[in-house]
Amino acid sequence: MDNFQPLLDYINRVIELTEEEEQKLCSLISYRKLLKGQYFLQQGDVCKSNGFVVSGCTKTFYVGDDGQEHVIMFSVEDWWTSDMGSFISQKPADFNVQCLENTSLIQFSYENQEKMLLEIPKLERFFRLIIERALVSSQKRIVRNLSMGAKDRYLHFRNVYPKVEQRIPQYLIASYLGITKEFLSKIKGQLILEQ
Amino acid sequence: MDNFQPLLDYINRVIELTEEEEQKLCSLISYRKLLKGQYFLQQGDVCKSNGFVVSGCTKTFYVGDDGQEHVIMFSVEDWWTSDMGSFISQKPADFNVQCLENTSLIQFSYENQEKMLLEIPKLERFFRLIIERALVSSQKRIVRNLSMGAKDRYLHFRNVYPKVEQRIPQYLIASYLGITKEFLSKIKGQLILEQ
DNA sequence: CGTCTATTTGAATGTACTCAAAAGCGGTGG
DNA sequence: CCACCGCTTTTGAGTACATTCAAATAGACG
Numbered sequence: 001m002d003n004f005q006p007l008l009d010y011i012n013r014v015i016e017l018t019e020e021e022e023q024k025l026c027s028l029i030s031y032r033k034l035l036k037g038q039y040f041l042q043q044g045d046v047c048k049s050n051g052f053v054v055s056g057c058t059k060t061f062y063v064g065d066d067g068q069e070h071v072i073m074f075s076v077e078d079w080w081t082s083d084m085g086s087f088i089s090q091k092p093a094d095f096n097v098q099c100l101e102n103t104s105l106i107q108f109s110y111e112n113q114e115k116m117l118l119e120i121p122k123l124e125r126f127f128r129l130i131i132e133r134a135l136v137s138s139q140k141r142i143v144r145n146l147s148m149g150a151k152d153r154y155l156h157f158r159n160v161y162p163k164v165e166q167r168i169p170q171y172l173i174a175s176y177l178g179i180t181k182e183f184l185s186k187i188k189g190q191l192i193l194e195q
Numbered sequence: 196m197d198n199f200q201p202l203l204d205y206i207n208r209v210i211e212l213t214e215e216e217e218q219k220l221c222s223l224i225s226y227r228k229l230l231k232g233q234y235f236l237q238q239g240d241v242c243k244s245n246g247f248v249v250s251g252c253t254k255t256f257y258v259g260d261d262g263q264e265h266v267i268m269f270s271v272e273d274w275w276t277s278d279m280g281s282f283i284s285q286k287p288a289d290f291n292v293q294c295l296e297n298t299s300l301i302q303f304s305y306e307n308q309e310k311m312l313l314e315i316p317k318l319e320r321f322f323r324l325i326i327e328r329a330l331v332s333s334q335k336r337i338v339r340n341l342s343m344g345a346k347d348r349y350l351h352f353r354n355v356y357p358k359v360e361q362r363i364p365q366y367l368i369a370s371y372l373g374i375t376k377e378f379l380s381k382i383k384g385q386l387i388l389e390q
Numbered sequence: 391c392g393t394c395t396a397t398t399t400g401a402a403t404g405t406a407c408t409c410a411a412a413a414g415c416g417g418t419g420g
Numbered sequence: 421c422c423a424c425c426g427c428t429t430t431t432g433a434g435t436a437c438a439t440t441c442a443a444a445t446a447g448a449c450g
Contacts, residue, residue: 179439345405376429
């Protein structure tokens with residue numbers, strides 16, 4: 001399937017798959033298109049598949065007891081999207097995943113992912129490596145949240161994901177950074193005055 | 196080696212190793228004792244090994260530009276300790292790992308870990324699974340930091356790690372929670388008044 | 391042009407921090 | 421056994437960073 005090429009490229013940057021393995025893999029995944037606003041996963045449902053974003057963008061968010069939304073992550077091209085906690089345990093999800101744009105993604109269902117790991121053991125390594133990297137990023141984010149003020153967290157975000165910033169509404173970025181939309185607006189105002 | 200039993204038990208709770216594999220594994224790891232206050236890893240050094248804590252306790256922390264310490268995690272019995280970012284890239288570490296008590300741990304050196312993954316492919320799965328769990332915890336911690344006030348974060352910590360709380364000085368717990376020691380003290384005072 | 395959503399602005403408030411000082415708590419030695 | 425030391429915790433006053441709420445402004449789209 002032509003549609004799966006971005007994923008195969010992504011995987012082959014980490015490990016090397018044979019033709020055969022690629023075919024096997026492609027037989028176990030599926031392609032899906034979602035419209036802006038559609039949910040890939042809803043809080044309370046079991047996360048039955050991991051998504052690899054081919055185009056578009058999703059936000060993963062948590063709705064607290066007070067009804068407030070907290071953005072956990074954005075997923076753009078070549079990123080994964082899911083509620084990993086729900087996926088690995090097959091228990092109800094804590095998070096929602098919703099499309100911020102029309103989004104195409106490749107789905108790994110729980111059953112098929114298990115199957116492909118048994119049939120293509122190399123993928124164990126692949127997933128270990130990418131999850132290691134994700135864990136490192138996650139830890140670094142915790143450190144930033146502990147050690148930086150809101151302004152520096154915003155500047156960091158802007159430097160690291162300049163393209164992501166441009167396609168996502170500011171109030172969602174504020175939520176991702178752990179601040180209110182009003183305060184982010186004030187920070188931006190201040191940054192403009194500074195130079 | 197008798198000393199490695201806690202690790203073998205831990206691994207066998209996740210996957211199943213044969214006698215042979217256990218022996219192979221044990222030939223590639225080493226046992227190490229550190230005293231209270233000693234460093235397992237220092238910021239700037241390359242993290243050459245992952246540690247599995249058999250007894251004792253370590254803190255992993257980051258020293259910011261302003262000189263302030265930020266505790267990333269505590270590792271007690273049956274937990275891992277390292278700077279994963281440094282370990283997987285073999286680049287200088289951002290974090291320090293220091294013993295809060297006399298600590299015994301099992302070391303996985305970078306080279307030997309690679310070797311064992313090649314010789315015991317099952318371990319790829321093992322590490323994938325435990326890292327997945329670590330990533331889920333890390334994400335949940337981010338959510339707590341975004342969605343809860345300091346008091347609720349403390350209560351959560353106290354509920355989830357009651358034993359850990361008792362053996363670690365309060366000012367380090369404050370740092371882990373992302374608040375000052377003074378403020379944690381005030382929260383505790385307030386909690387006592389409340390009931 | 392009007393409507394809807396997103397962003398900005400301002401004033402009042404709250405949560406958590408800083409700094410300084412005092413109190414508590416082990417351990418050690420006289 | 422008590423006095424002293426170093427380290428941790430507590431307390432308080434003043435401050436800073438970030439939030440809330442309300443209202444005004446700006447942008448996007450039909």
